[in-house]
Amino acid sequence: MKIRKIYNRIAVLRKERGISRKDLADKIGVNFQTVGYLEREEYNPSLDLAFRISECFALPIDLIFSTEPLKPLSQQILEYKKEKGE
Amino acid sequence: MNTITAKSNRPSRRLGVLLNYGTLIIMLAIYIALVGENINIPVMAIGITALVIFIISFINLHVRTKLWKFVHTKIDNLDEREIQVVFQSLRHSYSIFGIVCLSFFLVYELLREFLPGGIDLPLMPIIAALIYLAHTLPSSIIAWKEKEI
Numbered sequence: 001m002k003i004r005k006i007y008n009r010i011a012v013l014r015k016e017r018g019i020s021r022k023d024l025a026d027k028i029g030v031n032f033q034t035v036g037y038l039e040r041e042e043y044n045p046s047l048d049l050a051f052r053i054s055e056c057f058a059l060p061i062d063l064i065f066s067t068e069p070l071k072p073l074s075q076q077i078l079e080y081k082k083e084k085g086e
Numbered sequence: 087m088n089t090i091t092a093k094s095n096r097p098s099r100r101l102g103v104l105l106n107y108g109t110l111i112i113m114l115a116i117y118i119a120l121v122g123e124n125i126n127i128p129v130m131a132i133g134i135t136a137l138v139i140f141i142i143s144f145i146n147l148h149v150r151t152k153l154w155k156f157v158h159t160k161i162d163n164l165d166e167r168e169i170q171v172v173f174q175s176l177r178h179s180y181s182i183f184g185i186v187c188l189s190f191f192l193v194y195e196l197l198r199e200f201l202p203g204g205i206d207l208p209l210m211p212i213i214a215a216l217i218y219l220a221h222t223l224p225s226s227i228i229a230w231k232e233k234e235i
Binding site for chain 2: 029031037042
């Protein structure tokens, strides 16, 4: 089975919150190098780890991970607001 | 979490792997060639140089990078990516070791059977080298493959 690449916004979210890779790694219970691999999209997290990351950033999982390249968060929020008619 | 923090780039790790196994083969060849023969000083010098390079490359490759410890760490102390890295290296080393072992014994048996007068290799150092290979292959594979360790 060919494994699909999972795109993510971990690097952006981490930088936006001003936390280091080491701090994030401690919060989600992995080695800080694993955070580097996740940010470079060289490693697909398990569902459990994806949920831990989502809980850490207090964001829905589908806002952080996607099977398609992610648009900038600001653009996605605008599109979401348009859809909702806000 | 277990951390392997020692910085070493991949080309230098790959060079370390080549030097480590290369010097092991040289030492083995010298031992086999010289067993029961008179000591030849230039060949002995090559053998001692190979031994020194072997020890240095072992320390740099397996001890300083903490790869040796990493491969033998309990699963509970590794994160999911590290477990995947260790399992993949074990899987690859199992197949490589199997091929090396079977090829060696096949060639040895064929030579013993069909070579006029047969061959009389000292098996103990070869078996010791195979045990060393089995034990270090997983960490060597990680050193060879991984971008960051």
